Amino acid sequence: MDALADLLAGVRARSAAFCRTVLEPPWALRIADGARLALVTTVRGHAWLVPDDDRDGGEPGVSQPVRIDEGQVAVVKGPAPYVVADEVSTPASVVVGPRNRLTTMDGTDITEEFLRTSAGRESPDSSVIVSGTYSVTGDVGARLLAALPEVALVRAADITSPVLDLLVAELAAARPGQHAVLDRLLDLALIETVRTWMGGQRGEAPGWFxxxxxxxxxxxxxxxxxxxxxxxxxxxxxxxxxxxxxxxxxxxxxxxxxxxxxxxxxxxxxxxxxxxxxxxxxxxxxxxxxxxxxxxxxxxxxxxxxxxxxxxxxxxxx
Incomplete structure (x- = not known):
């Protein structure tokens, strides 16, 4: 096993926190699930990763706006909260908590309503976001986090594996065993994204890589x-x-x-x-x-x- 494989071995997807969301502008979600690592890709449109107003400066997380265009994928470090929005200035109206529980800003649970409404609407102006979070435990996993920036952004076209296309296809319809399939695809997506990002860093990647x-x-x-x-x-x-x-x-x-x-x-x-x-x-x-x-x-x-x-x-x- 090589050094990167060892570090990735301590990182696993959690299917309950994996979703495909269709959003109509203006939209903004406050991500406050405490995840130490997340993967976000835009299937259609674009998204901004924006620092949260309540972000603790001592916690890893998004510290400046980063735009994710269609066909790009980002690995985002937590656990500090951040906002995903159509524009930097759009205020968050929905909070994404642990295990993908969704609430209004005042704490009212709207999980079922939001997901049902989101799944049923799609227009030329829609943004379609695919995201998933990872469980990172132990000192081995921490070494991987230490090697990554706040946001590692790559073009999906630079990822040689078709794993992102497979993810989108798997989400097109509910099928038996889907959570298990998504778990494995999401793990592969992280591996491919991280090694593509590191491979493109030239002198910036860790020496061991x-x-x-x-x-x-x-x-x-x-x-x-x-x-x-x-x-x-x-x-x-x-x-x-x-x-x-x-x-x-x-x-x-x-x-x-x-x-x-x-x-x-x-x-x-x-x-x-x-x-x-x-x-x-x-x-x-x-x-x-x-x-x-x-x-x-x-x-x-x-x-x-x-x-x-x-x-x-x-x-x-x-």
Whole structure:
């Protein structure tokens, strides 16, 4: 598994928060569902992503207006609220809450009425928006979020996979098993959008992403991610990739931005942090899974990287 695949593995679609909405101007929706990641694409018309007046400046989210034109797709970071509107100046009249519950600005639930009305109207002036939100949990998922801007915008035409067309086609009519199909298509849509955006960033993409195309460093990254618990050393990774120890260490640091053993240690602690949070495995078992000889060595490394012990991390996440 490569580095991007590992990071995306912790991100999953939630079918209850997936929808296709037809909107007549003027329109504006306040998105306040708390999702840490969302995908938005315009099938017809355009949409503006606008910062919310109540946005907490300390929370990730939309901080300046971004226009999504027809045929574009955006990955949007949360959890701060933001507004999706036909124009920057259009005030929000509907609030989208967790699990796609819709209310008026004063809190009246209008979910069924809004969706029924929206599904039945479509005109040449309509905007058709397809959106979905993702559950992002743990330290592995956080590494993906850290690599993304507030809004990652790409042209659908630049995405080589037909996944967005498949999404729209699947939404055309209700069919058995649709939620399961949409979940999988939405996951694929995120993968394709993120790697298309990163691939177009040239020098702006994270070092670990750019390095995956290098025959030496890319192979080393795959080895580390395939088996983070193996007793890797600079010498063993250099041997597996067919270059000298010195050449490997220099090339890895230049492309990734950190020495190979520093990258590996950080990745091991990231994986361990999620195991501490998501399993009841002992510290000794987790230590061996991620490549430490025993619980003592693992605890020392964890505290060095995170400033707290594995026990404190586990207790704080439950």
């Amino acid at each position: 750019r390095a995956q195309g290098d025959p030496v460093v890319g192979e080393a990254l795959r080895l580390m991610h395939d088996d983070s618990g193996a007793p890797w050393t600079v010498a063993s990774l250099a041997a597996r990739t067919g270059v000298s120890r010195a050449a490997f260490a220099r090339r890895f640091a230049e492309l990734v931005g950190s020495p190979p053993m520093s990258y590996l240690a950080d990745w091991r602690i990231t994986v361990a942090a999620d195991l501490l949070r998501g399993t009841d495995d002992t510290a000794d078992a987790i230590a061996r899974t991620v490549g430490y000889a025993n619980a003592f060595a693992f605890s020392a490394a964890f505290k060095r990287h995170r400033g707290i012990s594995p026990r404190e991390h586990r207790a704080g996440s439950r």
